[in-house]
Amino acid sequence: MPWSSSATTDPTTSPSERSRQGGVVIIGGGLAGCEAAWRCAGRRVNVKLLEMKPKHFSPAHQNGDLAELVCSNSLRSASPSSAVGLLKEELSALNSLIMEAAFAARVPAGQALAVDRAAFSRYVTDKIEANPYIELVSGAKADSLDIPRPARSPLIVAAGPLAADELVQALRETIGREFLHFYDALAPIVTRDSLDMSKIFVGDRYEEPGRGSYLNCPFTAEELDVFLSALLEADQTEARKFEEARFFEGCLPIEVMARRGLRTLTFGPMKPVGLVDPKTGKLPAAVVQLRLENEAGTHCNLVGFQTRLTIPSQRQVFRLIPGLEKAEFARYGAVHRNTYLDAPEVLDQFQRLVNRPDVFLAGQISGVEGYVESAAQGLWAGENAARQFLGLPLLVPPADTAIGSLTNHLTKKNAKRVFEPSNVNFGLFPPIPPETPKRLAAQFRLDRARNSFQAFLKEISDVQSE
Numbered sequence: 001m002p003w004s005s006s007a008t009t010d011p012t013t014s015p016s017e018r019s020r021q022g023g024v025v026i027i028g029g030g031l032a033g034c035e036a037a038w039r040c041a042g043r044r045v046n047v048k049l050l051e052m053k054p055k056h057f058s059p060a061h062q063n064g065d066l067a068e069l070v071c072s073n074s075l076r077s078a079s080p081s082s083a084v085g086l087l088k089e090e091l092s093a094l095n096s097l098i099m100e101a102a103f104a105a106r107v108p109a110g111q112a113l114a115v116d117r118a119a120f121s122r123y124v125t126d127k128i129e130a131n132p133y134i135e136l137v138s139g140a141k142a143d144s145l146d147i148p149r150p151a152r153s154p155l156i157v158a159a160g161p162l163a164a165d166e167l168v169q170a171l172r173e174t175i176g177r178e179f180l181h182f183y184d185a186l187a188p189i190v191t192r193d194s195l196d197m198s199k200i201f202v203g204d205r206y207e208e209p210g211r212g213s214y215l216n217c218p219f220t221a222e223e224l225d226v227f228l229s230a231l232l233e234a235d236q237t238e239a240r241k242f243e244e245a246r247f248f249e250g251c252l253p254i255e256v257m258a259r260r261g262l263r264t265l266t267f268g269p270m271k272p273v274g275l276v277d278p279k280t281g282k283l284p285a286a287v288v289q290l291r292l293e294n295e296a297g298t299h300c301n302l303v304g305f306q307t308r309l310t311i312p313s314q315r316q317v318f319r320l321i322p323g324l325e326k327a328e329f330a331r332y333g334a335v336h337r338n339t340y341l342d343a344p345e346v347l348d349q350f351q352r353l354v355n356r357p358d359v360f361l362a363g364q365i366s367g368v369e370g371y372v373e374s375a376a377q378g379l380w381a382g383e384n385a386a387r388q389f390l391g392l393p394l395l396v397p398p399a400d401t402a403i404g405s406l407t408n409h410l411t412k413k414n415a416k417r418v419f420e421p422s423n424v425n426f427g428l429f430p431p432i433p434p435e436t437p438k439r440l441a442a443q444f445r446l447d448r449a450r451n452s453f454q455a456f457l458k459e460i461s462d463v464q465s466e
């Protein structure tokens with residue numbers, strides 16, 4: 001039976017019958033894949049959702065249900081004053097299945113949105129299985145991007161950070177091996193206005209102090225001693241079995257370097273050479289360098305500080321760095337197994353492979369980081385894949401909304417920086433006018449995001465009813 005481009009196929013026929021009539025094929029029934037499927041179904045576009053569980057499991061997945069939360073049961077803050085809270089608000093307005101499930105399975109956790117993970121996954125699975133537009137094919141491990149499907153029926157790859165090897169190989173062959181990575185080593189990011197600039201000096205190594213692009217946090221010998229002891233004693237997240245052997249010598253976690261001895265740090269990422277402190281006229285005992293993370297200069301990255309410390313330990317230990325005593329963390333450091341694309345090089349603005357516009361990427365594998373972010377990218381890939389199938393114009397969410405800031409991060413080329421996956425944070429948003437008083441900055445950003453998002457919602461529904 002030919003696949004139909006009609007969005008009004010009779011919903012009383014069975015899902016498998018309906019998906020033979022055309023629509024969107026999705027690989028992976030995780031957070032992104034389920035959200036994408038739900039969005040397409042909301043557009044009355046048929047979906048075939050291929051999920052390799054319960055026949056095949058990645059090293060971290062254990063539960064046979066869809067949308068499994070592989071680690072923490074927290075979807076982080078629900079407060080709209082945080083970027084991830086704002087993203088949740090936008091997702092709920094876009095009828096997100098993941099948000100619906102999270103609120104249905106919520107457990108008390110203060111400001112955070114934490115869930116009963118089994119109830120959460122069951123909720124999503126029940127909804128997907130009951131949807132007449134979705135055909136769920138369980139136990140189906142995709143090994144190619146060329147899954148047989150009629151012309152004009154897009155594919156969404158949402159196979160996650162632990163995608164099965166054969167599929168990863170197929171992706172590498174399509175995009176080039178240098179554009180697909182297997183490991184993440186993320187240094188923390190702090191907001192610039194939370195730094196104590198009376199202790200920090202500006203300057204590039206071997207250049208005249210006062211000019212340059214780095215912010216330098218100088219240590220006295222005593223401060224270095226205290227910092228090193230705290231770093232050596234701090235709690236770390238457990239490495240999983242499949243991650244153990246994977247530290248690259250060139251990218252060791254800071255605490256691993258500290259265990260090798262002080263000189264590994266002071267000859268490595270905390271090297272003071274060439275950085276004379278203008279206040280003392282001397283070389284400090286050690287230096288932590290901060291590099292600007294965004295064009296607006298509102299966020300900085302702790303250079304070389306990729307880490308496996310737990311989040312409370314990162315807060316405690318890194319606030320011992322001179323000038324960072326009150327640092328606000330926009331992103332915490334991490335070192336973990338993660339399959340992801342060099343998104344700005346290989347994706348277009350609609351999350352499609354540049355050389356295969358029939359293939360969309362969604363979720364963690366597309367270069368975002370985190371449960372909510374993966375769901376958001378899934379939802380948007382679903383929207384655009386459905387639009388492509390229906391012959392409607394594809395859309396990019398505005399960069400000053402939370403969901404748009406993620407798309408912008410994935411698709412904006414920056415020749416100066418190596419692409420790193422990111423969770424949503426206000427450093428990804430466009431700058432606010434410099435004349436905005438500091439105390440009004442957060443409200444300005446929130447109002448701007450909400451206004452922009454409301455206008456965008458209207459645009460989506462206008463295009464839909466054309």
Ligand SMILES: Cc1cc2nc3c(=O)[nH]c(=O)nc-3n(C[C@H](O)[C@H](O)[C@H](O)COP(=O)(O)OP(=O)(O)OC[C@H]3O[C@@H](n4cnc5c(N)ncnc54)[C@H](O)[C@@H]3O)c2cc1C
Binds near residue numbers: 069071338
């Ligand atoms: C070990 C680990 C721990 C993490 N912990 C957290 C955390 O605590 N908090 C957080 O916010 N983020 C965490 N993340 C990051 C990320 O948010 C999650 O991995 C998230 O689940 C990503 O969503 P996704 O939909 O992109 O992928 P997934 O949720 O992993 O979904 C991918 C799905 O695709 C299926 N699949 C894979 N290959 C194929 C194939 N070839 N054919 C068919 N199906 C396939 C998988 O079985 C899986 O169901 C963690 C990541 C890892 C690897």
